[in-house]
Each structure stands twice: as structure tokens, then as C-alpha cells.
Amino acid sequence: MRPKFVFALLLLALLALGAVFFLKQHLGNVAPSPTSPESATPAPPPASNVMASVAPPPAPIPAAPASTITLTPEQRQAAIDAETDRLQEWSMNDDPASLSNILADLTNSEKEIRDAAIEAAKQFGSTNAIPTLKAVAANTTDPEEQIALLEAANFLSLPGVNWGSTTPKTPEQIQADAQRKAEREARRQAMQNRALNQNSPAAPNN
Amino acid sequence: MKPNKTLICVMTLGTMIFAAGKVSAIPGVVNVSGTALSETDSNPSSGVSVGKVTKHGFKTKDVLSLLADATTNAWFTDKYSQLVYDPDAYNSDASGVYPYNVYGIFYVTNTSTHAFTRLDGLDGEGYYYSYVEFDSYGFYSLWEDGLGFWHDSGLGENYAESYKENENKGTYSSNATLQGLLYIHDDPYDYDITDFPGINFDNTNAIIIRGLGTFKYSDNSTTETELLTLSGSGDGYFSSSADSYPVITGKVTFKAKGPSVE
Numbered sequence: 001m002r003p004k005f006v007f008a009l010l011l012l013a014l015l016a017l018g019a020v021f022f023l024k025q026h027l028g029n030v031a032p033s034p035t036s037p038e039s040a041t042p043a044p045p046p047a048s049n050v051m052a053s054v055a056p057p058p059a060p061i062p063a064a065p066a067s068t069i070t071l072t073p074e075q076r077q078a079a080i081d082a083e084t085d086r087l088q089e090w091s092m093n094d095d096p097a098s099l100s101n102i103l104a105d106l107t108n109s110e111k112e113i114r115d116a117a118i119e120a121a122k123q124f125g126s127t128n129a130i131p132t133l134k135a136v137a138a139n140t141t142d143p144e145e146q147i148a149l150l151e152a153a154n155f156l157s158l159p160g161v162n163w164g165s166t167t168p169k170t171p172e173q174i175q176a177d178a179q180r181k182a183e184r185e186a187r188r189q190a191m192q193n194r195a196l197n198q199n200s201p202a203a204p205n206n
Numbered sequence: 207m208k209p210n211k212t213l214i215c216v217m218t219l220g221t222m223i224f225a226a227g228k229v230s231a232i233p234g235v236v237n238v239s240g241t242a243l244s245e246t247d248s249n250p251s252s253g254v255s256v257g258k259v260t261k262h263g264f265k266t267k268d269v270l271s272l273l274a275d276a277t278t279n280a281w282f283t284d285k286y287s288q289l290v291y292d293p294d295a296y297n298s299d300a301s302g303v304y305p306y307n308v309y310g311i312f313y314v315t316n317t318s319t320h321a322f323t324r325l326d327g328l329d330g331e332g333y334y335y336s337y338v339e340f341d342s343y344g345f346y347s348l349w350e351d352g353l354g355f356w357h358d359s360g361l362g363e364n365y366a367e368s369y370k371e372n373e374n375k376g377t378y379s380s381n382a383t384l385q386g387l388l389y390i391h392d393d394p395y396d397y398d399i400t401d402f403p404g405i406n407f408d409n410t411n412a413i414i415i416r417g418l419g420t421f422k423y424s425d426n427s428t429t430e431t432e433l434l435t436l437s438g439s440g441d442g443y444f445s446s447s448a449d450s451y452p453v454i455t456g457k458v459t460f461k462a463k464g465p466s467v468e
Contacts, residue, residue: 074426081431081463088235089317092286119459122239123265158263161242163272163411164445180408181395185333191401192305 083108084116091120099124103132106149114145118152130156232430232464233292233313238388239265240415240456242442262452264413269390272411273314276337276392279323286318291340291460293353293432299327300355303334310353312338326397335394340458342386342419355398356387376427386436387416388458391443406441414440415456425466434460 071079087105090098102124105117121129130153137149242262249255266289273289274282281287290313300308315322326336341356343363352363362385369380389399391412396405399414406412417438424431435457442452 084461088237088288091237092288092317094285119237119239123237123267125265125267155239155241155263158241158261161262161264161268161444163268163275177393181333184395184402184405187402188303188398192303 080110080112083110083113087113087116087120091123093124096128099126099129103129106132106136111145115148118148122152122155125156127156129153232294232432232462233290234432234460234462236289236291236312237266237459238269238289238390238413238415238456239263240413240454242444242452242454244442244444244450244452264456269413270314272390272392272413273325273337275411276394277323277325279314281316281319281321282314282323284316284319287314287316289313289338290315290322292462293340293434293460297326299334300336302328304355304357306357308355310340312340326394329394333395334397336397337392337394338388338390339397339399340386340388341400342384353386354400356400377425379424380422382421382423384419384421385417386419386434387414387438387440388436388456389414406443409443410445412441412443413454413456414442415454415458416440419458428466430462430464430466432460432462434458 083105087102090102099121102117102120105113106121108114108117118133121133133149133153133156137146137153140146140149240263242264243259244262245257245259247255247257267283269289270282270287274280291310292313293310295309295311297308297311312325313322314325325338326334329335339354341352341354343352343356365382365384367380367382369378369382371378387400389397389406389412391397391406391409393409393412396408396412399406406414415436415438417436419434419436419438422431422433436459437457439453439455442454444450444452
């Protein structure tokens with residue numbers, strides 16, 4: 001009985017040591033930083049911004065975890081296209097949530113999305129975007145992108161154009177328009193005839 | 207995944223154009239933004255004249271406002287209205303006026319109501335009219351005679367293009383730098399600014415953006431993607447007394463995606 005008991009005890013001890021060693025190795029490999037932009041688990045808000053934001057502030061990038069989902073080039077492009085389509089839609093809205101989504105994409109990891117976000121911010125046309133555009137510009141290392149962000153901020157600070165009121169035309173103006181139209185058509189006809197004579201019988205540029 | 211409204215509207219429009227017998231149809235959304243520098247003169251006192259430059263911004267919504275007034279389509283300024291362009295579409299109405307082929311058709315669509323209006327065509331007397339044109343010469347390989355009315359090689363016809371074609375896989379991608387011109391105007395008979403320089407003076411409201419653009423094209427045998435960016439400057443014509451003849455600086459972006467045709 002006694003040698004058997006000692007053997008069992010030793011076996012248990014070895015198993016326990018092995019388990020401790022295994023867990024230490026395993027946890028050391030898979031535990032990523034909770035703020036990692038490359039984490040397989042996406043940051044909760046905003047749910048529709050499919051690509052991870054990279055700034056501000058840029059989080060330290062740890063070693064790639066074994067469970068990271070790698071997209072094929074086609075999947076990646078599809079994700080970019082989907083997000084730029086959403087940006088186009090948000091740019092036509094006038095609600096704070098849409099603006100928030102647009103501004104979140106200013107720091108997207110994909111340049112194509114960031115460019116689309118800058119354009120969407122301009123089209124949205126809210127001065128509320130100016131502080132974020134300037135803040136992102138301050139944290140951007142790409143000089144061209146920095147200029148684009150600052151230009152967008154300046155653009156939003158400008159007053160809009162004034163086309164002026166369109167008043168109904170007088171009979172004289174309508175008559176003058178008709179005369180101009182006839183003159184233009186005569187010039188176009190002359191141009192067409194010249195082109196036909198120069199290029200006849202073959203079509204030009206062929 | 208729920209398809210977005212923009213995609214549905216553009217695809218519906220594309221299907222309608224394709225059904226109408228065009229070779230290819232991948233219309234996409236156009237965005238325009240820029241600034242207008244204009245001079246305001248005053249005489250603060252006898253014998254003293256002062257000119258001041260003011261700067262205003264304009265974006266797609268402002269362009270749609272110009273077009274809404276010009277076409278008397280008030281819905282152009284409604285929420286979710288957008289400017290759509292199909293560069294691949296053979297423009298049979300415009301081609302009927304010229305001894306060469308004209309490519310490219312503009313529309314205004316609304317992704318909520320699905321209303322759409324074409325921005326050129328033939329009027330009741332059979333005369334061609336147009337409110338928007340994008341003119342570019344350099345794409346002989348993609349568009350037989352260039353885009354829009356840019357047919358005069360004296361206006362600039364060169365382009366530089368990097369490309370990769372794989373006949374085995376049926377794929378093609380390219381990135382080209384070209385010269386282009388976007389002309390948006392309210393007098394529908396003042397079209398073709400490239401052949402008729404100065405015709406723009408007859409407009410009440412107009413914007414011209416002329417400059418260097420980049421055109422990215424890819425076809426992976428199932429999907430075609432077109433991405434155009436044009437940055438430049440030009441004249442503007444505003445009917446308001448303060449901004450009558452501004453200098454325009456602007457940027458135009460266009461993106462389209464659709465199924466491969468060949």
C-alpha cells in the first residue's frame with residue numbers, strides 16, 4: 001500500500017506541475033491588450049464602423065494573436081466599399097448619430113475610408129465637425145492627409161454660396177434667349193459640317 | 207446584411223439604363239465641394255474705391271440647389287437627393303448633335319423616393335440640352351471618343367496610366383492621371399464648353415472645375431469598380447449681386463461599382 005500511495009502522490013504532483021506550466025505558456029501567448037486595434041473582438045461603439053480606429057490615441061500593437069481573423073483582399077475591399085457606401089448615406093443625413101459615425105471613420109485604419117470620411121464631413125456640412133477634424137489632423141503623420149483634414153475644417157467654417165433669387169423672365173428676356181439659342185444652334189451646325197467635311201467618310205478619332 | 211438605399215437606387219438606375227440597350231452601366235454618386243472667391247467693390251468715400259475678396263464654400267447640396275432652380279425640380283434639394291453619373295453610357299442624344307460619339311449621362315436621384323431625372327436630352331423641338339457635363343479626352347481605350355464633349359485634342363489629350371491585365375484570369379486594373387472638366391450650369395443650351403469657349407457667359411449660375419484628375423479602374427471578372435477624383439479651378443457665375451463672378455477651386459469625386467459586363 002505505501003509504495004502505491006507514494007507513486008500516486010508523485011503522479012498527481014507531476015500532473016499539477018504540468019498543468020501550471022501549460023497554463024502559463026498558453027496565457028502568455030493569447031492574452032492581448034484590451035485596447036488592441038488588431039484584436040479579434042471589435043470595440044463595441046460604433047457598431048457600424050467595421051474597421052478598427054487607429055487614433056487617437058494610438059494603442060501599442062502587441063504580437064498578433066493566434067485567433068486574428070485575416071481577410072482576403074476581396075473581403076477587405078468589400079468591407080471598405082460597404083463602409084464608404086454608409087459614409088455616403090450618413091453624409092446626406094442631418095442627425096448627430098450620423099455625424100458621430102462620420103467622425104469615427106476619420107481615424108479608420110483604411111486610408112480609403114478615412115478619405116471618404118473627410119469628404120462625408122464636408123458634405124454633412126456641420127461646424128460641429130471642426131474640432132474633431134483639427135484634433136485628428138494634429139495626430140496625423142501623413143502630411144497630405146493632414147492638409148486634407150485642415151482644409152475640410154476650414155471649408156466648414158466658410159459661409160455657403162448664394163446663388164441669388166431666380167426671378168421669372170420678362171418677355172424681352174425670353175425673346176433674347178430664343179435668339180441666342182438659334183445663334184448657338186447655327187454655330188453648332190457649322191461646327192458639325194466642318195468636322196464632317198474634315199473627317200469624311202470615316203468617323204473622327206477612329 | 208441589409209443593402210443600403212444608395213446602392214439600391216444606383217443599381218435600379220443601372221438596371222434601367224442597361225435594359226435600355228447600353229453596352230455597360232455602372233452609375234455612381236458624384237460629390238462636389240469647393241470654394242468661391244469673389245470681389246465686392248465699394249466706395250466708402252468720395253474718390254476712394256475698395257475691393258474686398260470674400261470666400262464662400264459650396265458642396266453637392268448647393269450644386270443640387272442650382273440644378274433644382276434650373277430644371278424647376280424642387281425635389282432635387284430634398285434629403286437623400288444625389289448627383290449620379292454613368293460615364294460608360296453611350297449618350298445617343300448628344301451623339302446625334304456631333305459627328306462623334308459622346309459618352310456619359312448625369313442624373314439626379316433620390317434614395318428615399320427613388321425619383322430620378324436625367325440632366326440632358328432632347329427638348330420638344332428636337333434640340334439637345336444639357337445641365338452638367340464631364341469632359342475628358344484621355345480615355346480612348348475605355349471610352350472610344352473620350353468623355354462628354356472633350357473632342358478637341360488642342361485642349362489636352364495626354365494621359366499617364368499604370369495598368370495590369372491578366373488575360374488568363376480575365377482581370378484588369380489601372381490607375382490613370384488625366385485632364386478633365388466638370389461644368390454645371392443653369393442654361394441648358396449653353397453646353398459643350400470645350401468646343402465653345404465663352405459659352406458659359408450666357409449662364410446665370412454656373413460652376414467650372416477644370417484640372418488634373420485620377421481615374422482608378424478595376425475589373426476582377428465579376429465586379430467593375432471606377433473611382434474618379436478631379437481637383438482644379440475655374441470660373442463661376444452667381445446671379446447674386448455679391449458673388450457674381452467668383453474664382454472657383456473645387457474637387458469632384460465619383461465612385462461606381464457594378465457587375466462586370468464582359
